[in-house]
Amino acid sequence: MKGIRIFRTIQVKLIIIYVLLILIAMQLIGVYFITTMKTSVSDSFSKNLNDQANMLANIVEQTLSPAAQNTDVTYEQTIQDLRSKVNALFSINEAEIQVLDASGKVLMTSVQSQQSYVGRKNTTLAVNRALQGFRDNEEDIIDDDNVRKKVIARPAFYQGKVVGAVYIVASMYEVYETINRVNRIFVTGMLLALGLTAVLGVLLSHTITSPIKVLTRQATAVAEGRFDRKVPVHGEDEIGQLSEAFNNMTQRLQEALSVNEEEKEKLASILSNMSDGVVAADERGVVIVTNRRAREMLGVKQGEGLPLAELVRLEPQRIEELLRGFEHAALIRTDTLEQTEGEGGIIRVTFTPISRRDKTTAGTIAVLQDVTEQEKLEQSRREFVANVSHELRTPLTTIKSYAEALEDGAMQERELGERFVGVIRNETERMIRLVTDLLHLSRLDSSQSAVRRQATNIQEMLEEVADRFSFQLRQKAIRATVEAEPDLPPIRLDRDQIDQVLDNLVSNAIKYTMDGGRIAIRARRPDPASVAIAVQDTGIGIPQKDLNRIFERFYRVDKARSRNMGGTGLGLSIAREIIKAHGGTVTLESEWNEGTTVTFTLPALQEGDGA
Structure with missing residues (x-):
């Protein structure tokens, strides 16, 4: 596993890529060079051998022509003279030269160990083709000793008639040995070049990866919250520009985090000291944030992790209706508030969805307001209005009734009329006392009644x-x-x-x-x-x-x-x-x-x- 991790580093990857690029380039160059050299050497060897075969064929034509044979020179002298010319003019190393007459019989051979072939017929395909007048007779063979050889057979003509042939078998060992030596030299040079390339790759990759390692360490430090260190800038190249940009980014990130922390502390302070309770839930309806006032209102020590519906004691369907409907608030009752014993508190819960940029819901904010006193004041107001109405209606009804009785004739009876008037007077005084008390209370409520000590x-x-x-x-x-x-x-x-x-x-x-x-x-x-x-x-x-x-x-x-x-x-x-x-x-x-x-x-x- 350690070895695998080594190959994952940028430095090793750069070295491998650099070496592979050089290796591929040298391989392509080597293949082209070796192929070209092999073709050139082989073509040069074949051309030289063909030139010699053509020259030897001309000599054979002059020697074996009927005109030359009509002279006083004997046949044996002719063959001897031909052998001397061949040995004098053609000295091809490790090459076998045979001169054949028109019937394919060997007249002479340049190899001493093959003198027994003289007088025998050469029945090879190349010789047969040459005796038939075909000039292009070349082939490569591999002998029993696993040596590659070049075979050339050329016909000798006299007045359009084949009078003989030249058969040459030349070893190509030296040619291929030369090619192999060049290959070895090339491979050796390539290995040396690859070694130097690897060293240069290490040095080059170190100049690239060393700043990257420093950047990596600094990035790790920034991720851990340490912003006091800076990446050294050693130049104006891309690495230097990256280092400078990273330093600027670190500074701006530090400033942004500082501002974020300040805002977070402000928000936490605001939430903690709000008179209203605040509860935040995620998209699954699980509470993630509660402030102190919300916990006090709901009578819980820890609200995080609870379902929102369970915390505010409402059905999930009801919360969904409030989030989607026109009205977003609901009243809940609780006995956990610091109210008078035996009385419960009333909380208004207002739900607001938190939306993402793509219009999907990311969570819910619930704002809790203690409206117990408001509800009590509203109830007191309603009761006050009802009581005032009742207190005024009773004497007014009495006054109206007695006034109607007086109007209907009770005034004719003095004693009864006086009693009815007395009742009307008492009820009127009662209303005056009521209105006076109400005015006095109103002045006290509005602090208009000064205390004169x-x-x-x-x-x-x-x-x-x-x-x-x-x-x-x-x-x-x-x-x-x-x-x-x-x-x-x-x-x-x-x-x-x-x-x-x-x-x-x-x-x-x-x-x-x-x-x-x-x-x-x-x-x-x-x-x-x-x-x-x-x-x-x-x-x-x-x-x-x-x-x-x-x-x-x-x-x-x-x-x-x-x-x-x-x-x-x-x-x-x-x-x-x-x-x-x-x-x-x-x-x-x-x-x-x-x-x-x-x-x-x-x-x-x-x-x-x-x-």
């Missing part, structure tokens, strides 16, 4: 309240007591508004306390910075189920009885708003048929303290 003696203020209700107390035989801690210093408050609060609390205590009961008005300092005033009675009390709503506007425990007693249902609401305007708090403790205690605490501001 003045130094007030708590003991005197409480005694004056008891004196104002002395007549009502005597009517119901209720015993009232005023208790204040000694040495209570004067505190700064709006006397008129606090008197209104105390009047409301004492009036309620008298209304709901049976004859012969007791009412206690107390003042104490729970700490140096505040004063607590409490109104305690032994009346009928308030059921536990109504305690949480007793300060709501128009809320009555016994609606019919309260309305008959002339109450508007706004007294405690006004009292709470006045106490809040003073920077204090109000609490109510009660048990059914055991009495009620209302306590409000005010800051103990004295002369010189900030208002």
Whole structure:
């Protein structure tokens, strides 16, 4: 495996390619050169041999012609003379030369070991063709010793008649030996050239791969987040340009990542501190991101990895409908919010699809908003409008009924008319009180009712309240007591508004306390910075189920009885708003048929303290 990995490197590939290119080029050149050289040497050898065969054929023609034979020279002298000419003029190394007469009989041979052939017929195909007058008689043969030889047979003519032939067999060993030597020289040169090429390839590839290795190490460092290193630039060639471009890319990538990290931190900070919850899911509907507020709203410690439908407690089909429909929001209820015990929270979930460039959906964003208070305010508004309408409609209906009765003749009876007018007057006063209380609440809600603080003696203020209700107390035989801690210093408050609060609390205590009961008005300092005033009675009390709503506007425990007693249902609401305007708090403790205690605490501001 290690060897295979070596061949995967660019350096080795470059060397192999470089060597293979040189090898292929040299092979092509070698094949062309060797083929050309072989053809040239062979053609030169054949031409030389043909020239000698033609010259020898001319000699044989002159020697064996009938004109030469009619002279006084004997036949043996002619043959001897022919042998001398052949031996003198033709000295072809390792070549066999035979001179044949017209019948194919060997007249002479240049090879001493073949003198026995003299007088015998040469029956080879080339000789037979030559004796038949064919001039082109050449062939290559391989003898028993595996030596390649060239065979040439030429006819000798006299006046168009064949008078003999020349037969030459020449060895081509020297020719092929020369070719082999050239081949060996070429192969040796090629091996040397390949060796030098490999060395040069190593050096050349190193100059190319060394910067690439540096680039690779730097790329790995960049991938690991290290941007402090730079690639050295050694020139202005392509590698140098690539190194410079890589350095620029690294710098820009570092800047881009820095900006991305900053944006990511900003986004994380925004998501973490948003008052709304944010949940992001992928295209499969699996949650990938939740912020802290969303987890608090949904009451989970970890939302990532859960299905979106399970996390927001909606059916997947419902989520699909919201994503595709005109309305993208839905209300869900949960009891995990920090609401009053026994009450649940209401969350509005708005779904928005995340789209890719190709218009496909890449995921879903769900924004969660706590609309519990809004829903409560809306419900309170509806109840307020309904209560105001009801409170006004009842006296208006009564006034209308008695006015119609007066119009129909009740005015003729003085006693009855006066009673009807009295009812109309009482209902009108009741409406005036209701409207006055509403206006007072409106001013308190809009902070238009200024708190005019003045130094007030708590003991005197409480005694004056008891004196104002002395007549009502005597009517119901209720015993009232005023208790204040000694040495209570004067505190700064709006006397008129606090008197209104105390009047409301004492009036309620008298209304709901049976004859012969007791009412206690107390003042104490729970700490140096505040004063607590409490109104305690032994009346009928308030059921536990109504305690949480007793300060709501128009809320009555016994609606019919309260309305008959002339109450508007706004007294405690006004009292709470006045106490809040003073920077204090109000609490109510009660048990059914055991009495009620209302306590409000005010800051103990004295002369010189900030208002």
